Amino acid sequence: KPPVTGACEHAYDSCALKFEGTSGVQTYAIGGQDNYPFTPRIVAKSGSPLLGVLNANISPQFIDEGKPPIDVADDPAALQRFTPSHFKPFSSGFGGKYSGIGHQTFHMNQLEVAKHRCVRVFFTHYQKLKSEDPFIVEGNINVHGHSDMCVVFRTK
Numbered sequence: 001k002p003p004v005t006g007a008c009e010h011a012y013d014s015c016a017l018k019f020e021g022t023s024g025v026q027t028y029a030i031g032g033q034d035n036y037p038f039t040p041r042i043v044a045k046s047g048s049p050l051l052g053v054l055n056a057n058i059s060p061q062f063i064d065e066g067k068p069p070i071d072v073a074d075d076p077a078a079l080q081r082f083t084p085s086h087f088k089p090f091s092s093g094f095g096g097k098y099s100g101i102g103h104q105t106f107h108m109n110q111l112e113v114a115k116h117r118c119v120r121v122f123f124t125h126y127q128k129l130k131s132e133d134p135f136i137v138e139g140n141i142n143v144h145g146h147s148d149m150c151v152v153f154r155t156k
Helices: 007-013 110-114
Strands: 017-019 026-028 042-044 050-055 061-063 087-090 100-103 118-122 125-129 137-142 150-155
Touching (some): 007 061, 007 118, 042 050, 050 087, 087 118
Parallel strands (some): 026 150
Antiparallel strands (some): 050 125, 087 100, 118 150
């Protein structure tokens, strides 16, 4: 059952980040390789700052139409709780220089619970890269709380 539009798009609009080469909420297949990105590289919607590796130390959220966002770790439908870091950035696949979103191992019914959902991942730290070659790290930026440094996507 595809998610109803509305809440997911609103969450997407609240985030300053997106996936490279995309616009709007994208849908990605989950359940493939663990601990490896299933999305393209994470970039700023505005083009700046140029992002390197990102970290997330806040639980991602499921965004369901007509309900407040819920931390994935608090979803009662999962027979085994999701960890607060189940969906998170991984730099593997990008030569360790950039990040995309991947997932940890699914257990019991977690994969079915996580499919056909809208997910928001918040970032708590990112590398700001110089905007010209060589794209070296210019600064390490800490982000506090549920800020606009986030990405939103749908799962299938």
